[in-house]
Amino acid sequence: xxxxxxxxxxxxxxxxKLMDENLSSHNDEEDVYAVLELKYWRYENxxxxxxxxxxxxxxxxxxxxxxxxxxxxxxxxxxxxxxLDFRGMEFxxxxxxxxxxxxxxxxxxxxxxxxxxxxxx
Numbered sequence: 001x002x003x004x005x006x007x008x009x010x011x012x013x014x015x016x017k018l019m020d021e022n023l024s025s026h027n028d029e030e031d032v033y034a035v036l037e038l039k040y041w042r043y044e045n046x047x048x049x050x051x052x053x054x055x056x057x058x059x060x061x062x063x064x065x066x067x068x069x070x071x072x073x074x075x076x077x078x079x080x081x082x083x084l085d086f087r088g089m090e091f092x093x094x095x096x097x098x099x100x101x102x103x104x105x106x107x108x109x110x111x112x113x114x115x116x117x118x119x120x121x
Contacts, residue, residue, distance in 0.1 A: 003049035006037055015055055022059045031062045031069045034116035039067075068119040070109075076117045080105045 009015055010033065019029055032055070039061070040054035061067060070076040080102065086093040109119045 001051045001053070003042075003044065003051055005047060006033070006041075006050055009036075009050045009052070009055060014052065018052070018055060018059060022063065024063065028062050030114055030116055032058045033114055034069065034112035034118055035061050035067060037112045037114075038110045038118055068121065070117040070119070072115045073106075073111060073117055076109060076119070077102050077105065 004012070019032065023029065023032070035058040036050060036054060040050060040058055041048045042050070062069075070079065081098070084093075084096070084101075086096075108121065109117050111117050
């Protein structure tokens with residue numbers, strides 16, 4: 001099977017046909033790109049390579065919601081902040097170190113070159 005760089009793979013007619021037939025939403029193409037980039041890369045001859053099996057697996061992962069995908073790091077931070085509950089302790093919120101909290105949150109995710117953030121939980 002022929003190996004491609006990520007952009008070469010996604011520009012083939014076969015890849016476009018696979019995505020058109022199997023993705024439920026046009027926005028999912030960006031998610032597939034991120035999953036491919038972060039979860040299915042292989043390194044060979046000094047470059048990162050992919051094949052159509054990787055693309056099919058990434059499409060399946062996106063459609064099956066295998067990963068939690070955020071549109072950007074700020075969206076991820078917002079979801080982390082939503083987990084904080086300061087009810088009854090509003091005074092604590094102004095002393096909370098959000099920067100440090102966000103730094104800790106970043107350890108649980110990976111960010112793709114298209115700014116999609118993938119959580120593996």
